[in-house]
Amino acid sequence: MTVKHARISPKKALRVLSRHEVNRLKDATQSGLHEVFKRCAYAVLNCGSQSDDYVADRDDYNEFDIQIIQLDRGIVLDLFNAPDDAFVDGELIYGIREHLFAVLRDIVYTHDEIINNTKFITSNESSDQEESEQLTNIVFHILRNANVLRYGESSGLVICWGGHSISREEYDYSKRVGYQLGLRGMDVGTGCGPGAMKGPMKGATIGHAKQHNKTGRYVGITEPGIIAAESPNPIVNELVILPDIEKRLEAFVRCCHGIIVFPGGAGTAEEIQYLLGILLHPKNKDIPFPVIFSGPESAREYFTQIDAFIGTTLGKEAQEKYQIIIDDPAQVSIEMNKGIQKVTQFRRENSDAFYFNWMLNIDKEFQTPFIPTHENMGKLNLNEHQEPHILAANLRRAFSGIVAGNVKEEGILEVRAKGPFKLHGDASIIEPMGKLLESMVKQQRMKLPGSHYVPCYEIVS
Numbered sequence: 001m002t003v004k005h006a007r008i009s010p011k012k013a014l015r016v017l018s019r020h021e022v023n024r025l026k027d028a029t030q031s032g033l034h035e036v037f038k039r040c041a042y043a044v045l046n047c048g049s050q051s052d053d054y055v056a057d058r059d060d061y062n063e064f065d066i067q068i069i070q071l072d073r074g075i076v077l078d079l080f081n082a083p084d085d086a087f088v089d090g091e092l093i094y095g096i097r098e099h100l101f102a103v104l105r106d107i108v109y110t111h112d113e114i115i116n117n118t119k120f121i122t123s124n125e126s127s128d129q130e131e132s133e134q135l136t137n138i139v140f141h142i143l144r145n146a147n148v149l150r151y152g153e154s155s156g157l158v159i160c161w162g163g164h165s166i167s168r169e170e171y172d173y174s175k176r177v178g179y180q181l182g183l184r185g186m187d188v189g190t191g192c193g194p195g196a197m198k199g200p201m202k203g204a205t206i207g208h209a210k211q212h213n214k215t216g217r218y219v220g221i222t223e224p225g226i227i228a229a230e231s232p233n234p235i236v237n238e239l240v241i242l243p244d245i246e247k248r249l250e251a252f253v254r255c256c257h258g259i260i261v262f263p264g265g266a267g268t269a270e271e272i273q274y275l276l277g278i279l280l281h282p283k284n285k286d287i288p289f290p291v292i293f294s295g296p297e298s299a300r301e302y303f304t305q306i307d308a309f310i311g312t313t314l315g316k317e318a319q320e321k322y323q324i325i326i327d328d329p330a331q332v333s334i335e336m337n338k339g340i341q342k343v344t345q346f347r348r349e350n351s352d353a354f355y356f357n358w359m360l361n362i363d364k365e366f367q368t369p370f371i372p373t374h375e376n377m378g379k380l381n382l383n384e385h386q387e388p389h390i391l392a393a394n395l396r397r398a399f400s401g402i403v404a405g406n407v408k409e410e411g412i413l414e415v416r417a418k419g420p421f422k423l424h425g426d427a428s429i430i431e432p433m434g435k436l437l438e439s440m441v442k443q444q445r446m447k448l449p450g451s452h453y454v455p456c457y458e459i460v461s
Contacts, residue, residue, distance in 0.1 A: 135247070160174070263302045365389075425461070430460070
Protein backbone atom coordinates (compact mmCIF):
# COMPACT_ATOMS: atom_id res chain seq x y z
CA MET A 1 0.00 0.00 0.00
CA THR A 2 1.13 3.53 -0.72
CA VAL A 3 0.14 7.09 0.08
CA LYS A 4 -0.64 8.77 -3.24
CA HIS A 5 0.50 12.24 -2.25
CA ALA A 6 1.84 13.96 0.85
CA ARG A 7 3.47 17.35 1.34
CA ILE A 8 6.13 17.48 4.07
CA SER A 9 7.84 20.51 5.61
CA PRO A 10 10.85 20.45 7.95
CA LYS A 11 10.39 20.99 11.68
CA LYS A 12 13.98 21.97 12.39
CA ALA A 13 16.68 20.70 9.98
CA LEU A 14 17.50 22.47 6.72
CA ARG A 15 14.78 25.03 6.13
CA VAL A 16 16.17 26.79 3.03
CA LEU A 17 18.06 25.93 -0.14
CA SER A 18 19.41 28.06 -2.97
CA ARG A 19 17.83 27.86 -6.42
CA HIS A 20 21.02 26.21 -7.69
CA GLU A 21 20.77 23.48 -5.03
CA VAL A 22 17.09 22.88 -5.77
CA ASN A 23 17.79 22.59 -9.50
CA ARG A 24 20.59 20.08 -8.85
CA LEU A 25 18.24 17.95 -6.76
CA LYS A 26 15.60 18.04 -9.50
CA ASP A 27 18.12 17.12 -12.19
CA ALA A 28 17.63 13.45 -13.18
CA THR A 29 20.63 13.34 -15.53
CA GLN A 30 23.79 11.43 -14.69
CA SER A 31 25.41 14.54 -13.22
CA GLY A 32 22.28 15.48 -11.25
CA LEU A 33 21.37 14.48 -7.71
CA HIS A 34 17.73 13.48 -8.09
CA GLU A 35 18.35 9.74 -8.37
CA VAL A 36 20.63 9.65 -5.32
CA PHE A 37 18.16 11.71 -3.31
CA LYS A 38 15.21 9.61 -4.46
CA ARG A 39 16.92 6.33 -3.59
CA CYS A 40 17.92 7.46 -0.09
CA ALA A 41 14.50 9.02 0.54
CA TYR A 42 12.72 5.83 -0.51
CA ALA A 43 14.90 3.79 1.86
CA VAL A 44 14.04 6.12 4.76
CA LEU A 45 10.32 5.87 4.01
CA ASN A 46 10.55 2.10 3.46
CA CYS A 47 12.00 1.35 6.91
CA GLY A 48 9.24 -1.21 7.61
CA SER A 49 10.21 -3.36 4.61
CA GLN A 50 11.23 -6.99 5.17
CA SER A 51 13.39 -7.02 2.05
CA ASP A 52 17.06 -6.18 1.59
CA ASP A 53 17.03 -6.42 -2.21
CA TYR A 54 16.68 -3.00 -3.81
CA VAL A 55 16.54 -4.51 -7.30
CA ALA A 56 13.68 -6.85 -6.37
CA ASP A 57 11.71 -3.83 -5.08
CA ARG A 58 12.28 -1.92 -8.33
CA ASP A 59 8.57 -1.81 -9.36
CA ASP A 60 7.54 -0.18 -6.07
CA TYR A 61 10.53 2.12 -6.28
CA ASN A 62 9.72 3.21 -9.85
CA GLU A 63 6.22 4.25 -8.79
CA PHE A 64 7.65 6.41 -6.01
CA ASP A 65 8.81 9.98 -6.58
CA ILE A 66 9.91 12.93 -4.47
CA GLN A 67 10.04 16.54 -5.55
CA ILE A 68 11.37 19.67 -3.87
CA ILE A 69 9.10 22.70 -3.88
CA GLN A 70 10.68 26.06 -3.10
CA LEU A 71 8.32 28.49 -1.41
CA ASP A 72 8.93 32.01 -0.14
CA ARG A 73 8.91 30.72 3.43
CA GLY A 74 11.30 27.81 2.76
CA ILE A 75 11.14 24.38 1.15
CA VAL A 76 8.71 21.49 1.27
CA LEU A 77 8.87 17.95 -0.12
CA ASP A 78 6.14 16.44 -2.26
CA LEU A 79 5.95 12.65 -1.91
CA PHE A 80 4.16 10.48 -4.45
CA ASN A 81 3.28 6.80 -3.84
CA ALA A 82 5.30 6.67 -0.60
CA PRO A 83 5.15 3.46 1.51
CA ASP A 84 2.21 3.76 3.92
CA ASP A 85 4.19 2.22 6.83
CA ALA A 86 5.87 5.62 7.18
CA PHE A 87 2.55 7.28 8.11
CA VAL A 88 0.26 7.22 11.14
CA ASP A 89 -3.30 8.47 10.61
CA GLY A 90 -2.16 10.23 7.46
CA GLU A 91 0.78 12.00 9.14
CA LEU A 92 4.40 11.12 8.44
CA ILE A 93 6.13 9.70 11.53
CA TYR A 94 8.20 12.48 13.10
CA GLY A 95 11.48 10.55 13.16
CA ILE A 96 11.10 9.61 9.49
CA ARG A 97 10.38 13.27 8.62
CA GLU A 98 13.66 14.26 10.29
CA HIS A 99 15.52 11.50 8.44
CA LEU A 100 14.21 12.77 5.09
CA PHE A 101 15.59 16.23 5.71
CA ALA A 102 18.85 14.79 7.07
CA VAL A 103 19.20 12.96 3.73
CA LEU A 104 18.59 16.22 1.91
CA ARG A 105 21.08 18.08 4.10
CA ASP A 106 23.90 15.57 3.62
CA ILE A 107 23.45 15.08 -0.12
CA VAL A 108 23.42 18.83 -0.75
CA TYR A 109 26.39 19.47 1.54
CA THR A 110 28.52 16.60 0.22
CA HIS A 111 28.04 17.47 -3.44
CA ASP A 112 28.19 21.26 -3.20
CA GLU A 113 30.60 21.83 -0.31
CA ILE A 114 32.85 18.78 -0.53
CA ILE A 115 33.00 17.18 -3.99
CA ASN A 116 32.98 20.50 -5.86
CA ASN A 117 35.16 22.37 -3.37
CA THR A 118 38.74 22.93 -4.51
CA LYS A 119 40.07 23.01 -0.94
CA PHE A 120 39.40 19.25 -0.68
CA ILE A 121 41.01 18.37 -4.01
CA THR A 122 44.66 17.30 -3.90
CA SER A 123 47.12 17.78 -6.74
CA ASN A 124 49.16 15.14 -8.56
CA GLU A 125 52.16 16.23 -6.50
CA SER A 126 50.40 15.54 -3.19
CA SER A 127 51.87 12.81 -1.02
CA ASP A 128 49.84 9.85 0.24
CA GLN A 129 49.91 11.46 3.69
CA GLU A 130 48.48 14.73 2.37
CA GLU A 131 45.73 12.91 0.48
CA SER A 132 44.92 10.85 3.56
CA GLU A 133 44.63 13.97 5.70
CA GLN A 134 42.26 15.54 3.17
CA LEU A 135 40.04 12.45 3.17
CA THR A 136 39.89 12.61 6.97
CA ASN A 137 39.02 16.32 6.74
CA ILE A 138 36.09 15.42 4.46
CA VAL A 139 34.75 12.98 7.06
CA PHE A 140 35.18 15.61 9.78
CA HIS A 141 33.36 18.33 7.82
CA ILE A 142 30.39 16.07 6.99
CA LEU A 143 30.04 14.94 10.61
CA ARG A 144 30.36 18.51 11.87
CA ASN A 145 27.75 19.78 9.42
CA ALA A 146 25.37 17.06 10.66
CA ASN A 147 26.03 18.15 14.28
CA VAL A 148 27.32 14.70 15.21
CA LEU A 149 30.50 16.13 16.76
CA ARG A 150 29.57 17.53 20.18
CA TYR A 151 32.19 19.62 21.92
CA GLY A 152 32.15 19.45 25.73
CA GLU A 153 29.97 16.34 26.09
CA SER A 154 31.58 13.62 28.22
CA SER A 155 29.30 10.61 27.69
CA GLY A 156 30.85 7.88 25.57
CA LEU A 157 29.55 7.00 22.13
CA VAL A 158 29.61 3.23 21.62
CA ILE A 159 29.34 2.02 18.04
CA CYS A 160 27.55 -1.32 17.68
CA TRP A 161 28.20 -3.44 14.60
CA GLY A 162 26.42 -6.63 13.58
CA GLY A 163 24.22 -8.20 10.98
CA HIS A 164 20.85 -7.09 9.66
CA SER A 165 19.98 -10.78 9.29
CA ILE A 166 20.17 -12.24 12.82
CA SER A 167 17.99 -14.55 14.90
CA ARG A 168 15.39 -13.30 17.37
CA GLU A 169 17.58 -14.54 20.23
CA GLU A 170 20.56 -12.53 18.98
CA TYR A 171 18.37 -9.47 18.42
CA ASP A 172 17.01 -9.66 21.98
CA TYR A 173 20.55 -10.06 23.29
CA SER A 174 21.67 -6.91 21.48
CA LYS A 175 18.77 -5.08 23.13
CA ARG A 176 19.92 -6.28 26.55
CA VAL A 177 23.43 -4.97 25.87
CA GLY A 178 22.01 -1.63 24.72
CA TYR A 179 19.92 -1.46 27.89
CA GLN A 180 23.02 -1.93 30.06
CA LEU A 181 24.88 0.74 28.08
CA GLY A 182 21.96 3.15 28.53
CA LEU A 183 21.84 2.54 32.29
CA ARG A 184 25.49 3.57 32.49
CA GLY A 185 24.95 6.76 30.52
CA MET A 186 26.59 5.66 27.28
CA ASP A 187 25.15 6.62 23.90
CA VAL A 188 24.75 4.24 20.97
CA GLY A 189 25.65 4.52 17.30
CA THR A 190 25.08 1.90 14.61
CA GLY A 191 24.74 1.47 10.87
CA CYS A 192 21.12 2.44 11.61
CA GLY A 193 19.42 -0.53 9.93
CA PRO A 194 17.48 -3.51 11.36
CA GLY A 195 18.77 -6.47 13.39
CA ALA A 196 21.90 -5.86 15.44
CA MET A 197 21.81 -2.19 14.42
CA LYS A 198 18.32 -1.60 15.80
CA GLY A 199 18.46 -3.80 18.92
CA PRO A 200 21.11 -1.84 20.90
CA MET A 201 19.30 1.44 20.23
CA LYS A 202 15.99 -0.01 21.36
CA GLY A 203 17.55 -1.28 24.58
CA ALA A 204 19.41 1.99 25.22
CA THR A 205 16.16 3.98 25.02
CA ILE A 206 14.85 2.01 28.02
CA GLY A 207 18.11 2.35 29.94
CA HIS A 208 18.18 6.09 29.30
CA ALA A 209 14.51 6.43 30.28
CA LYS A 210 15.07 4.67 33.61
CA GLN A 211 17.87 7.12 34.38
CA HIS A 212 15.66 10.04 33.22
CA ASN A 213 18.27 10.78 30.57
CA LYS A 214 16.45 12.94 28.04
CA THR A 215 19.52 13.66 25.92
CA GLY A 216 20.32 10.11 24.82
CA ARG A 217 21.95 9.90 21.40
CA TYR A 218 21.13 7.24 18.81
CA VAL A 219 23.51 7.95 15.94
CA GLY A 220 22.95 6.28 12.56
CA ILE A 221 25.81 6.36 10.04
CA THR A 222 25.15 5.09 6.52
CA GLU A 223 25.92 5.68 2.83
CA PRO A 224 23.83 5.74 -0.38
CA GLY A 225 24.94 2.33 -1.60
CA ILE A 226 23.85 0.45 1.53
CA ILE A 227 20.88 2.50 2.74
CA ALA A 228 18.32 0.60 0.60
CA ALA A 229 19.26 -2.69 2.31
CA GLU A 230 19.66 -1.16 5.76
CA SER A 231 16.97 1.52 5.99
CA PRO A 232 17.38 3.83 9.00
CA ASN A 233 15.19 2.68 11.87
CA PRO A 234 13.06 5.49 13.36
CA ILE A 235 14.85 5.32 16.74
CA VAL A 236 17.85 7.08 15.15
CA ASN A 237 17.79 10.73 16.24
CA GLU A 238 21.05 11.72 14.51
CA LEU A 239 21.30 10.42 10.95
CA VAL A 240 24.28 11.18 8.75
CA ILE A 241 25.01 9.92 5.23
CA LEU A 242 28.61 9.64 4.08
CA PRO A 243 29.37 9.45 0.34
CA ASP A 244 30.90 5.94 0.32
CA ILE A 245 31.58 2.92 2.52
CA GLU A 246 35.19 3.90 3.25
CA LYS A 247 34.20 7.30 4.64
CA ARG A 248 31.34 5.68 6.53
CA LEU A 249 33.78 3.29 8.22
CA GLU A 250 36.18 6.10 9.04
CA ALA A 251 33.32 8.12 10.51
CA PHE A 252 32.51 5.19 12.83
CA VAL A 253 36.01 4.91 14.26
CA ARG A 254 36.77 8.65 14.39
CA CYS A 255 33.68 9.72 16.34
CA CYS A 256 33.25 6.76 18.72
CA HIS A 257 35.00 5.76 21.94
CA GLY A 258 34.59 2.00 21.67
CA ILE A 259 33.01 -0.67 19.47
CA ILE A 260 30.86 -3.72 20.24
CA VAL A 261 30.52 -6.36 17.52
CA PHE A 262 27.47 -8.63 17.49
CA PRO A 263 27.04 -11.64 15.17
CA GLY A 264 26.69 -10.77 11.50
CA GLY A 265 27.53 -11.66 7.94
CA ALA A 266 29.96 -10.43 5.30
CA GLY A 267 29.34 -6.76 6.20
CA THR A 268 30.30 -7.39 9.82
CA ALA A 269 33.41 -9.27 8.67
CA GLU A 270 34.30 -6.25 6.51
CA GLU A 271 33.95 -3.93 9.50
CA ILE A 272 36.09 -6.21 11.68
CA GLN A 273 38.86 -6.35 9.08
CA TYR A 274 38.76 -2.58 8.68
CA LEU A 275 39.02 -1.98 12.42
CA LEU A 276 41.74 -4.55 13.05
CA GLY A 277 43.74 -3.30 10.08
CA ILE A 278 43.78 0.18 11.60
CA LEU A 279 44.58 -1.01 15.13
CA LEU A 280 47.42 -3.22 13.80
CA HIS A 281 49.16 -0.25 12.18
CA PRO A 282 52.41 0.43 14.11
CA LYS A 283 51.48 4.10 14.60
CA ASN A 284 48.30 3.11 16.46
CA LYS A 285 49.94 0.59 18.79
CA ASP A 286 49.62 2.68 21.97
CA ILE A 287 46.19 4.22 21.32
CA PRO A 288 43.51 2.70 23.60
CA PHE A 289 40.45 1.52 21.69
CA PRO A 290 38.06 -0.89 23.46
CA VAL A 291 36.62 -3.58 21.18
CA ILE A 292 34.29 -6.33 22.40
CA PHE A 293 32.78 -9.22 20.43
CA SER A 294 29.59 -10.42 22.11
CA GLY A 295 26.46 -12.49 21.62
CA PRO A 296 24.22 -15.02 23.39
CA GLU A 297 25.39 -18.55 24.15
CA SER A 298 24.04 -19.69 20.78
CA ALA A 299 26.55 -17.35 19.08
CA ARG A 300 29.58 -18.88 20.80
CA GLU A 301 30.45 -21.02 17.76
CA TYR A 302 30.13 -17.98 15.47
CA PHE A 303 32.70 -16.01 17.46
CA THR A 304 34.93 -19.05 17.75
CA GLN A 305 35.00 -19.20 13.95
CA ILE A 306 35.65 -15.45 13.63
CA ASP A 307 38.44 -15.61 16.21
CA ALA A 308 40.03 -18.61 14.49
CA PHE A 309 39.89 -16.86 11.10
CA ILE A 310 41.54 -13.75 12.53
CA GLY A 311 44.24 -15.83 14.23
CA THR A 312 44.96 -17.80 11.05
CA THR A 313 45.12 -14.80 8.73
CA LEU A 314 46.24 -11.82 10.84
CA GLY A 315 47.91 -13.52 13.81
CA LYS A 316 47.90 -13.41 17.60
CA GLU A 317 48.53 -9.67 17.77
CA ALA A 318 45.20 -9.06 16.03
CA GLN A 319 43.41 -11.37 18.48
CA GLU A 320 44.76 -9.28 21.34
CA LYS A 321 42.93 -6.20 20.04
CA TYR A 322 39.52 -7.40 21.28
CA GLN A 323 37.71 -9.27 24.04
CA ILE A 324 35.07 -11.94 23.52
CA ILE A 325 32.26 -11.91 26.10
CA ILE A 326 29.48 -14.46 25.70
CA ASP A 327 25.99 -14.13 27.19
CA ASP A 328 26.75 -11.40 29.74
CA PRO A 329 25.30 -7.99 28.74
CA ALA A 330 26.16 -6.33 32.05
CA GLN A 331 29.82 -7.39 31.80
CA VAL A 332 30.00 -6.10 28.24
CA SER A 333 28.81 -2.70 29.45
CA ILE A 334 31.14 -2.69 32.47
CA GLU A 335 34.19 -3.55 30.34
CA MET A 336 33.23 -0.96 27.71
CA ASN A 337 32.85 1.69 30.41
CA LYS A 338 36.33 0.85 31.73
CA GLY A 339 37.72 1.09 28.21
CA ILE A 340 36.11 4.48 27.62
CA GLN A 341 37.65 5.80 30.84
CA LYS A 342 41.08 4.84 29.47
CA VAL A 343 40.24 6.53 26.18
CA THR A 344 39.19 9.69 28.04
CA GLN A 345 42.38 9.77 30.09
CA PHE A 346 44.58 9.16 27.03
CA ARG A 347 42.96 11.93 25.03
CA ARG A 348 43.29 14.39 27.91
CA GLU A 349 46.97 13.56 28.32
CA ASN A 350 47.57 13.96 24.59
CA SER A 351 45.27 16.98 24.03
CA ASP A 352 43.19 15.03 21.51
CA ALA A 353 39.52 15.91 20.96
CA PHE A 354 37.02 13.71 22.78
CA TYR A 355 34.50 14.09 19.95
CA PHE A 356 36.86 13.11 17.07
CA ASN A 357 39.85 10.79 17.22
CA TRP A 358 42.40 12.83 15.31
CA MET A 359 45.40 10.82 16.58
CA LEU A 360 44.28 7.56 15.00
CA ASN A 361 46.35 6.91 11.87
CA ILE A 362 44.29 5.72 8.92
CA ASP A 363 46.26 5.02 5.76
CA LYS A 364 45.03 5.66 2.23
CA GLU A 365 44.74 1.87 1.87
CA PHE A 366 41.65 2.08 4.07
CA GLN A 367 40.28 5.34 2.64
CA THR A 368 40.34 4.85 -1.12
CA PRO A 369 36.94 3.69 -2.45
CA PHE A 370 36.98 0.12 -3.72
CA ILE A 371 34.80 -0.54 -6.78
CA PRO A 372 33.65 -4.19 -6.68
CA THR A 373 34.00 -5.25 -10.31
CA HIS A 374 35.01 -8.75 -11.40
CA GLU A 375 38.40 -7.42 -12.46
CA ASN A 376 39.07 -5.64 -9.16
CA MET A 377 37.89 -8.59 -7.05
CA GLY A 378 40.07 -10.97 -9.07
CA LYS A 379 43.17 -8.78 -8.61
CA LEU A 380 42.98 -8.54 -4.81
CA ASN A 381 46.22 -9.47 -3.07
CA LEU A 382 45.10 -12.23 -0.69
CA ASN A 383 48.56 -13.64 -0.06
CA GLU A 384 50.21 -14.20 3.31
CA HIS A 385 53.51 -12.43 2.54
CA GLN A 386 52.51 -8.86 3.48
CA GLU A 387 52.15 -6.74 6.59
CA PRO A 388 49.12 -7.81 8.68
CA HIS A 389 47.45 -4.40 8.45
CA ILE A 390 47.82 -4.41 4.65
CA LEU A 391 46.39 -7.94 4.44
CA ALA A 392 43.48 -6.74 6.58
CA ALA A 393 42.88 -3.92 4.09
CA ASN A 394 42.69 -6.41 1.22
CA LEU A 395 40.45 -8.81 3.16
CA ARG A 396 38.22 -5.81 3.91
CA ARG A 397 37.92 -5.14 0.17
CA ALA A 398 37.04 -8.79 -0.51
CA PHE A 399 34.24 -8.78 2.06
CA SER A 400 33.10 -5.38 0.78
CA GLY A 401 32.70 -6.84 -2.71
CA ILE A 402 30.62 -9.69 -1.32
CA VAL A 403 28.40 -7.19 0.51
CA ALA A 404 27.94 -5.33 -2.79
CA GLY A 405 27.00 -8.56 -4.55
CA ASN A 406 24.53 -9.38 -1.79
CA VAL A 407 22.63 -6.12 -1.30
CA LYS A 408 23.93 -3.19 -3.37
CA GLU A 409 22.28 -2.43 -6.71
CA GLU A 410 25.48 -2.09 -8.72
CA GLY A 411 26.93 -5.27 -7.20
CA ILE A 412 23.77 -7.33 -7.71
CA LEU A 413 23.52 -6.25 -11.36
CA GLU A 414 27.23 -6.94 -11.92
CA VAL A 415 26.88 -10.50 -10.60
CA ARG A 416 23.69 -11.14 -12.56
CA ALA A 417 25.41 -10.04 -15.76
CA LYS A 418 28.80 -11.75 -15.35
CA GLY A 419 28.37 -14.45 -12.72
CA PRO A 420 29.89 -14.65 -9.22
CA PHE A 421 33.01 -12.75 -8.19
CA LYS A 422 36.11 -14.99 -8.18
CA LEU A 423 38.52 -14.64 -5.25
CA HIS A 424 42.11 -15.91 -5.68
CA GLY A 425 44.87 -16.17 -3.09
CA ASP A 426 47.12 -18.35 -0.96
CA ALA A 427 45.41 -21.44 0.41
CA SER A 428 46.32 -20.32 3.94
CA ILE A 429 44.16 -17.20 3.43
CA ILE A 430 41.52 -18.11 0.90
CA GLU A 431 40.48 -21.48 2.34
CA PRO A 432 39.74 -20.20 5.88
CA MET A 433 37.84 -17.32 4.26
CA GLY A 434 35.78 -19.79 2.23
CA LYS A 435 34.94 -21.81 5.36
CA LEU A 436 33.92 -18.67 7.23
CA LEU A 437 31.66 -17.52 4.41
CA GLU A 438 30.16 -21.01 4.09
CA SER A 439 29.30 -21.02 7.78
CA MET A 440 27.62 -17.61 7.40
CA VAL A 441 25.51 -18.97 4.55
CA LYS A 442 24.48 -22.02 6.62
CA GLN A 443 23.56 -19.77 9.54
CA GLN A 444 21.46 -17.57 7.18
CA ARG A 445 23.52 -14.48 7.91
CA MET A 446 23.84 -13.29 4.30
CA LYS A 447 20.19 -12.38 3.65
CA LEU A 448 17.14 -11.54 5.71
CA PRO A 449 15.22 -14.58 7.06
CA GLY A 450 13.01 -16.21 4.43
CA SER A 451 15.20 -15.07 1.52
CA HIS A 452 16.94 -17.68 -0.63
CA TYR A 453 20.65 -16.91 -0.82
CA VAL A 454 22.62 -17.55 -4.00
CA PRO A 455 26.35 -16.93 -3.39
CA CYS A 456 27.71 -13.95 -5.28
CA TYR A 457 31.29 -15.19 -4.91
CA GLU A 458 33.46 -18.18 -5.77
CA ILE A 459 36.61 -19.15 -3.85
CA VAL A 460 39.45 -20.16 -6.19
CA SER A 461 42.50 -21.46 -4.31
